[in-house]
Amino acid sequence: MNACRVALVNLPQAVPELMYTEKVRRAYTDVAQILPNLSLAYLAGALEREGFDVNYIEAFALKMSPRDIAEELVRFRPAAVCYNLITESFLDVLPSIAAVRERYPLPVIVGGMHMGIYPRETLSHSCIDYGIVGEGWESLPALLRALEEGSGDLEHVNGLIHRRNGAVRETPRRDRGTSLEEVPFPARHLLPNHAYRCVMSKRRPITVMISSYGCPFKCAYCDVGSITYQMRSAGHVIDEIEECYRRHGIREIWFQDETFTLSPDRVFAICDAIRTRGIDVLWSVRTRADLVNPEMLKAMHQAGCFKIHMGVESGDAEVLRMLSRSIPLERIRAAFAWAREAGISTLAFFMIGNPGEDRVSLERTIRFAKSLSCDFIQVNKLTPCPPSRLYSQVMEETGRDFWAEYTRGRRESIAEMGNYFSVFPADELDRWQKRFFKSFYCRPSYVARRLLSVRSWHEFQMLAKAAGSIW
Ligand code: SF4
Secondary structure, three states, X not given: XXXXXXXXXXXXXXXXXXXXXXXXXXXXHHHHEEOOOHHHHHHXXXXXXXXXXXXXXXXXXXXOOHHHHHHHHHHHOOOEEEEEOOHHHHHHHHHHHHHHHHHOOOOEEEEOHHHHHOHHHHXXXXXXXXXXXXXXXXXXXXXXXXXXXXXXOOOOOOOEEEEEOOEEEEOOOOOOOOOOOOOOOOOHHHOOHHHOEEOOOOOOOEEEEOOEEOOOOOOOOOOHHHOOOEEOOHHHHHHHHHHHHHHHOOOEEEEOOOOOOOOHHHHHHXXXXXXXXXXXXXXXXXXXXXXXXXXXXXXXXXOOXXXXXXXXXXXXXXXXXXXXXXXXXXXXXXXXXXXXXXXXXXXXXEEEOOOOOOHHHHHXXXXXXXXXXXXXXXXXXXXXXXXXXXHHHHHHHHOOOHHHHHHHOOOHHHHXXXXXXXXXXXXXXXXXXXXXXXXXXXXXXXXHHHHHHOOOHHHHHHHHHHHHOOO
């Protein structure tokens, strides 16, 4: 008997409108980064282990139109097609899902954190047949088998939402709390690894990885703190790094954990193993400024870490307090200085439109950014999203769930929510964002340092494109 076929489609991921100006949003998707969808790659691995024949369709990196995707589906003839959803870009990907389905009607299954928040709103769109809430490792194979058998009995599938006889039905969610060490590594043999890129990468092929999931902290604006934190062992992580290097020819890895350096012992163990196993990869991580120290950063650099991303958010202690992010400014300053001393380049994330922020605190934040030993900054506008604490406050104070309205199809709801916590009107906040970027990147000393650091024509082109997006 032939294995049941299933297609997983990675659609182009739009950048939320409220966070950036249109020009920056375009640059982000055209230039900044096109990387694999790790959730789908993990699912692909889990499905293959269960005996399914999986086609990971990389519509984002390969710039495939709905017509291209439908043609690939006609060729592969899967039993169903699956997508991973993010709340902030749901309405941007929905037309593609509908267009593919119109050309080649197949059961459409969706999953992702979004489904845990807005399952019924998502199912209100007729182009989506099934939603999986929670862990897809077991629910998706169970659903696919039930569809293949045509039994119609879906009650045993965990966390399923679907339509039946005109009514929406849900089965109970019974997550086992599966550890990332119980599922296979992401199925990178199905991905077009050479097609991925990132404006700040140094080598290709590049891939993404997570060594821990969720976050133990609870910053008021963040939705990740709601996910139960789990950390993979150093041995499990290093085995995946080695597989990337030897089997897939990967030469750069971007760890997408929120706090890669939470356990210093694990960081040292990973660094030791990279060196002793002779793995020649460059890598970058994200973490918090209060979770690094000089010895750790030195060891990371010696093991190939060339870039570290740290959230700063504001240079005003009172604003940080209101964001429940009480890392002392001096600790932040020290962390960036240590990274530079260790030879690791840095990117600082800032956020504007925060509660308690005014003209004075914004000026203070811009000054603080320029005073850091930092190579790049990213400035986002605060966009309250579920299930963060700030978004709960928005709902409580307005009596509206803007993202639920958006998910049902009302795009203007997000504009109506606007930059809710900002004292500035939308156009003024846009001007602050632009000013922030310019005052950091247009300093003659900064421009000279950047140009001197360019090592290749490719690097120069990427930097020039990124710079063009600021003006
Ligand atoms: S902002 Fe970062 S540190 Fe804070 S809860 Fe989110 S992921 Fe964790």
